[in-house]
Amino acid sequence: ITALRQGVYDYLVKPFEPDQLLTVVARAAEKITLQNERREIMARLSSAHEQAELASRSKTEFLTRMGGELASHFETLATLANSVASQQFGPLGDPSYQVCANGIATGCTRMLNNMKHIGELGYLEAGKVKANPxxxxxxxxxxxxxxxxxxxxxxxxxxxxxxxxxxxxxxxxxxxxxxxxxxxxxxxxxxxxxxxxxxxxxxxxxxxxxxxxxxxxxxxxxxxxxxxxxxxxxxxxxxxxxxxxxxxxxxxxxxxxxxxxxxxxxxxxxxxxxxxxxxxxxxxxxxxxxxxxxxxxxxxx
Incomplete structure (x- = not known):
């Protein structure tokens, strides 16, 4: 009993037959195999857990960052749009309005690309993207x-x-x-x-x-x-x-x-x-x- 508690896989009582020895060795080998499989499973679970934590942390950082950046970006777009709407630089023919329009277009394009990429990643992760060779x-x-x-x-x-x-x-x-x-x-x-x-x-x-x-x-x-x-x-x-x-x-x-x-x-x-x-x-x-x-x-x- 003491030996088993210390990690011995099995035991034999003397005298024993060859078949008994073979049975004990087979049980020991099976136990070793199960222990190795358990270690591999635990290692995979640990790796998956780390990857899940990394993904969760990345998404949290992304949402925090993008929340502030989008707010700042929308504020800039609103300012540019208001400049055009109020004709801040005079008649609409003034070249300054071209700068405002370019700023609005650039900002919208960036946000559109981000939204498209988020959607594409979602489809990929859901297995909805197909290949047509x-x-x-x-x-x-x-x-x-x-x-x-x-x-x-x-x-x-x-x-x-x-x-x-x-x-x-x-x-x-x-x-x-x-x-x-x-x-x-x-x-x-x-x-x-x-x-x-x-x-x-x-x-x-x-x-x-x-x-x-x-x-x-x-x-x-x-x-x-x-x-x-x-x-x-x-x-x-x-x-x-x-x-x-x-x-x-x-x-x-x-x-x-x-x-x-x-x-x-x-x-x-x-x-x-x-x-x-x-x-x-x-x-x-x-x-x-x-x-x-x-x-x-x-x-x-």
Whole structure:
């Protein structure tokens, strides 16, 4: 009894038969297996609990931040609108009203984008977003995004380079979702890139035939301990000096949306420090997720 209380799995009374020994060993092995399974379950529960706490904390911080920011933003919009309505600068032909109108349009666009992202994340988490695979060329997506972000790149005097492997097959996936993933990653890279730096986009196949997409910037980089926060819905990193707070009206949903869409298409998004400076976002798609029905370009030449 004392031995059992100290952790002994079972016991035998001498003399015993071989079958009795086998039975005791089997019981001991079963108990060890159950203990190992229990430890694994507890570890998963602990991890899930931490993730739930992080998500809850991120949402609380988001609601607190956005509540104050939206109030300030609506106050600014109301002030601009009142300036136009009261013809504060004289007749409506005065150029100052153009500034007011631009301010109203910019503010409304920011809030509209935040609301759209919140809605998109809700649909993703509810499993209501579907993928519609079809063949497409990844280069076309990158070219379209380069045109879309041309003004944003020029505003910060940023350069952008694209390295697409020559042997990359045609992609067979959801084009719209793939473009949205790249749009979020490129937007994030532009936001954190210092002026006159370069953003590098690359696409290649690894030795196992998987598709590897990367978007690398030369910004302040990311602390490995803060990756989970950056990837959490409504999470936003602030290093204390405002370096990661360039857009105070951002909902902090770009990376979670990109991650969710990548998962929907059978891939996974990761963040890591870029060398010697910055952050690299990597999207990994197993070959069977994006190349199963694809044909190499050489077949069309």
């Amino acid at each position: 079809a063949p497409f060329d990844l280069i076309e997506i990158i070219q379209e995004l380069a045109g879309e972000f041309q003004a944003a790149l020029a505003k910060k005097q940023l350069g952008a380079s694209a390295a697409i492997a020559d042997d990359l097959p045609e992609i067979h996936s959801d084009r719209r979702h793939m473009m949205e993933i790249m749009r979020h990653l490129l937007s994030n890279a532009i936001k954190f890139s210092p002026a006159a730096s370069t953003i590098e986009i690359a696409a290649r196949m690894d030795e196992k035939g998987a598709l590897i997409l990367t978007v690398a910037d030369q910004g302040p980089g990311i602390d490995p301990q803060k990756v989970a926060l950056a990837m959490a819905p409504f999470g936003r990193i602030d290093d204390g000096d405002g370096a990661h707070d360039e857009d105070p009206f951002s909902a902090g949903l770009g990376l979670p949306l990109a991650s969710g869409l990548a998962s929907l298409l059978g891939g996974a998004l990761t963040l890591a420090a870029n060398q010697p400076r910055g952050t690299v976002a990597t999207v990994y798609f197993p070959g069977k997720a994006v190349f199963e029905f694809a044909k190499r370009r050489s077949e069309y030449i």
